[in-house]
Amino acid sequence: MKDLIEKLAKEAQEEISQAGSLTQLEELRVKYLGRKGSFTTLMTGLKDIPNEEKPAAGQALNHAKKSIEHELETKQQHLEKEELTKQLSDDSFDVTRPGTHVTTGHIHPLSQVQKEVEEIFGQMGFAIMDGPEIESEHYNFEALNVPKDHPARDMQDTFFVSGKHHENHGRMVLRTQTSPVQIRSMEKYGAPLRAIMPGRVFRYEATDASHDSTFYQVEGLLIDKDVSLANLKGVMTEFLTRLFKRETKVRFRPGYFPFVEPGIELDMWCLLCSGQGCRVCKNTGWMEFMGAGMVHRNVLKAGGIDPDEYKGWAFGFGLTRLVMMKYGIDDIRHLMSGDLRFLKQF
Ligand code: FA5
Numbered sequence: 001m002k003d004l005i006e007k008l009a010k011e012a013q014e015e016i017s018q019a020g021s022l023t024q025l026e027e028l029r030v031k032y033l034g035r036k037g038s039f040t041t042l043m044t045g046l047k048d049i050p051n052e053e054k055p056a057a058g059q060a061l062n063h064a065k066k067s068i069e070h071e072l073e074t075k076q077q078h079l080e081k082e083e084l085t086k087q088l089s090d091d092s093f094d095v096t097r098p099g100t101h102v103t104t105g106h107i108h109p110l111s112q113v114q115k116e117v118e119e120i121f122g123q124m125g126f127a128i129m130d131g132p133e134i135e136s137e138h139y140n141f142e143a144l145n146v147p148k149d150h151p152a153r154d155m156q157d158t159f160f161v162s163g164k165h166h167e168n169h170g171r172m173v174l175r176t177q178t179s180p181v182q183i184r185s186m187e188k189y190g191a192p193l194r195a196i197m198p199g200r201v202f203r204y205e206a207t208d209a210s211h212d213s214t215f216y217q218v219e220g221l222l223i224d225k226d227v228s229l230a231n232l233k234g235v236m237t238e239f240l241t242r243l244f245k246r247e248t249k250v251r252f253r254p255g256y257f258p259f260v261e262p263g264i265e266l267d268m269w270c271l272l273c274s275g276q277g278c279r280v281c282k283n284t285g286w287m288e289f290m291g292a293g294m295v296h297r298n299v300l301k302a303g304g305i306d307p308d309e310y311k312g313w314a315f316g317f318g319l320t321r322l323v324m325m326k327y328g329i330d331d332i333r334h335l336m337s338g339d340l341r342f343l344k345q346f
Contacts, residue, residue: 001042001049001057008038009064016071022079029072039065109346110216110335113323114198117218120242124235126220127195131181133202134161136169139180143302144259152258157204174202178219179259182295182314185221186303191310192224198319209331216319223295223305223312229264232292232313240268240289244326249275251286260293260314271325287325290317 012032019025032038042061049057088095107115118128131139137148146152148170156176164172181197189195197219205211222231233250240248248269255265268289270281277283292315297307320335327346329335334342 001045001053002060005042005057005060005064008032008042009068012038012068013071016068016075019075019079022076022083025072025076025079032068033065033072039068106346108343109323109327110319112346113326114216114218114319116243117198117239117319117322118196120239121196121220124238125194126222129181129185129195129197130199131175131178131184131197133175133200134164134172135175135180136166137171137173138166138169139183140173140175140177142170143183143299144179145296145298145302146258150258159202159204175199176203177201177316178217179314179316181219182221182259182299183303186223186300186305191305191312193312194222194224196220207333209333210321210324212320212332212336214336215321215332217316218319218322220292220315221295221312222314223300223310225310227312229262229292229294229313232266232315236266236268236289236315243322244271247274250289255291255293257291257293259296259299260291261296263291263293266290266292266315290315292316 012028015028016025019028030037034040039061046054046058046061122128140158141153142148158176159174161172161174166172178197178199178201181199185193185195185197199217199219200214201217202214205213207213220235222235229252233252236250237248240250250269251267252264253267255263257263266289267286269275270278270285270287272278272280273285275285277285281287292313295312295314300307300310300312320332323329323335324332
């Protein structure tokens, strides 16, 4: 038995040392140590030899198995290294070359500020609502108390979607304001209601440093039984103070929008001089911020809310202009240009 073990071990060692590939080596592992391999068969055969020879034979067998396992392991490492070197030289891979820099994107400044606005209003109990960018004339104008052929339609130059008509709601337009979402929210949720509606709007306008044909607005709507413009003043003062992280004041001036009565323009303290007067605010101490007012009775009715039971206020400001103010951007067109040299600064 001992001779047989030694002979087999020698044979295995020779074959292992000559193996030229990992596949060959695996075949040898199976041949000698596999379930039906030579050493396993010898192990099973131990039970048939005389008892006094068993311990010595068993020991020799274990010793031989261990040394073959060791040889296989060493040879495997050697072959793996050889194969890797060959692969590297075949692919002409230069391990000393510097790696390629992987660039990561980041959130667009408009989206960053939109998120901040949503968070602040969210903390004040306002829901966030959304509406379609391609809208019917009904929602964009009629339901907002701007009848067909009314001169107020000229306040917003409109892109019409050619050939598209809503069966009951007139032509389709690229919405010129986020105000149509007021009506959609009233129809869906009724009163009381407290929500903001940020989104993209479009106007057929010649662009300049402060006007684009695609820009973002944020609409706000609060409807309840006992609501006044005093609440709006409080909410907006709090909102702007939190957004700009410094004391801010707001003031109202009369303004005209067909969907509110009375209508106002809200100005905020000039961010640069805090009301003292400077070049940016043309020495007035104030900057125009948004349109607002008490929701017109006809608008509440169009949204399915009884104007004798409920009232409310609404506002709409330009998010794009707000981003410009926040970061001191001097030309609105940078924001939608997709120019990475500009965007990487935020
Ligand atoms: C409106 O769009 C009203 N829907 C706002 C409103 C809502 C009033 C609810 C009352 C109640 P206006 O056309 O003024 O109003 O636009 C609102 C804001 O959008 C402006 O203050 C300005 O910040 C921004 N804006 C208007 N036109 C452009 C433009 N071409 N490019 C960039 N921002 C613009």
